[in-house]
Amino acid sequence: MTDTVSLTSAPAAVRILGIDPGSQRTGVGIVDVDARGRITHVHHQALAVSTGGADFPERLKRIFEGLCAIMDEYAPAETSVERVFMARNADSALKLGQARGAAICAAVVRGMIVHEYSPSEVKQAVVGSGRADKTQVQHMVAAMLGLKGPLQADAADALAMAITHAHTRASTARVGIPRAAWRRRR
Numbered sequence: 001m002t003d004t005v006s007l008t009s010a011p012a013a014v015r016i017l018g019i020d021p022g023s024q025r026t027g028v029g030i031v032d033v034d035a036r037g038r039i040t041h042v043h044h045q046a047l048a049v050s051t052g053g054a055d056f057p058e059r060l061k062r063i064f065e066g067l068c069a070i071m072d073e074y075a076p077a078e079t080s081v082e083r084v085f086m087a088r089n090a091d092s093a094l095k096l097g098q099a100r101g102a103a104i105c106a107a108v109v110r111g112m113i114v115h116e117y118s119p120s121e122v123k124q125a126v127v128g129s130g131r132a133d134k135t136q137v138q139h140m141v142a143a144m145l146g147l148k149g150p151l152q153a154d155a156a157d158a159l160a161m162a163i164t165h166a167h168t169r170a171s172t173a174r175v176g177i178p179r180a181a182w183r184r185r186r
Helices: 056-074 091-108 120-124 134-145 153-174
Strands: 014-020 025-033 039-048 078-083 115-116
Touching: 014 056, 014 091, 014 153, 025 056, 025 153, 039 056, 039 134, 039 153, 056 091, 078 091, 078 153, 091 115, 091 153, 115 120, 115 153, 120 153, 134 153
Parallel strands: 014 078, 078 115
Antiparallel strands: 014 025, 025 039
16 A cells, blocks of 8 residues: 655645734734735734724733734734834834734734834835835735725735735745845845
């Protein structure tokens, strides 16, 4: 008796959660990517965390709990989050960093590794230019995923984050070089 291995069975799709953290709204985007690299839209939304006059600690709790609930419902295998950039306003940068921390904690509590991408890496992956504006990102995300109608900016950024990770993981697999080695030394 011989064991046979099916060469036609492709691995199941990988579900990727993209998060665009914010202290007012946190964007959430979920896509599936199959073995051939085809990306399919699963879910997107913006978590409105500042409603009802919530103080800042309450907003962080809403980010954490909202993302945990989404992860429980959609069961993503991988997570990508926007890397913090330098803002002109120090207070805004600190709040963004704390919102990002709440998002990262939600993923880590669920046992996921968090992949981080800068805004310019996301724009480059989705639009082809690291200097693209938000409307270009929204348009390309909608076109790539076949979405109709207007796409809320934070949700579009989160979907772009998930798409970027899908492209990066596929490139890493093809090339066989870890992503960390891609970065230019400054």
